Amino acid sequence: MNADLKQLQQKLNVTFRNRQLLKQAFTHASYVNEHRFGHHQDNERLEFLGDAVLELTVSEFLFEQCPNRPEGELTKLRASIVCEPSLVNFANRLHFGQYVLLGKGEELTGGRTRPALLADVFESFVGALYLDQGLEPVREFLRRFIFPLISLDGKLQTNDYKTQLQELTQQYSLGSLEYRIVEERGPAHEREFVSEVYMGDECLGRGLGRSKKEAEQHAAAQALEHVVIPKS
Incomplete structure (x- = not known):
């Protein structure tokens, strides 16, 4: 075993x-x-x-x-x-x-x-x-x-990708994260934001959302697919 x-x-x-x-x-x-x-x-x-x-x-x-x-x-x-x-x-x-x-x-x-x-x-x-x-x-x-x-009102508390990414990087001491809004699109009533999440100079993920927070969540979700955990 x-x-x-x-x-x-x-x-x-x-x-x-x-x-x-x-x-x-x-x-x-x-x-x-x-x-x-x-x-x-x-x-x-x-x-x-x-x-x-x-x-x-x-x-x-x-x-x-x-x-x-x-x-x-x-x-x-x-x-x-x-x-x-x-x-x-x-x-x-x-x-x-x-x-x-x-x-x-x-x-x-x-x-x-x-x-x-x-x-x-x-x-x-x-x-x-x-x-x-x-x-x-x-x-x-x-x-x-x-x-x-799962909270008592039945709403899942599992979609906070930023928290997941933060916990993962802290667990393996990978480095600090930085979120950057790199682009804003569309008229004021239909605004879209593009966020990128960086570890040092490396872009780990990119996300699009109707708000800055939503864009950051999507960037973190993409980063979770690409971040590499070091071998023990």
Whole structure:
């Protein structure tokens, strides 16, 4: 068992009975392709299962917490939780990216911070936990780490990309961030702003929005796709 995955279990207060399932949850297909004789399995099947388990457990949570909301609103709210941006946020908060086994090419191209990869890893972990221990431990995991991110009025608190980017850069001591409004477009009543986020002289992301804050959020969201976490 990878020492890092032991550390992750301690942090999450979860102990896998089948540790191979946990390892599989964090094994990307690129790693398997480069280690064909190692009998490794990638996480794609676990991702498929985890997606279904999340749909069920999030549906249960919303059904219990929002007794007066109609079916249509619950469906939209669930979709806003079980979607790539939210799953990426969850994975980043738990620092899942640092535990993924990647192929060398994927590593060099920034795969460890790629949104689709992080969303898949989060779903894979949920799928692995379900297979290993059943639904209740999954519910407990979500109650501790995910459901508190949803306020009582049902609005998600997961779209603050500036905070995510700040936390990531602070965690790995990457440097300070600076947001610059580099362009303003359109008439006063239909103003659009273009923001860029810099780390030193490097532009990490660029975003367009109806307000300066919105443009900065979009710039931070793009930066999250490109920022490279140093190898440990």
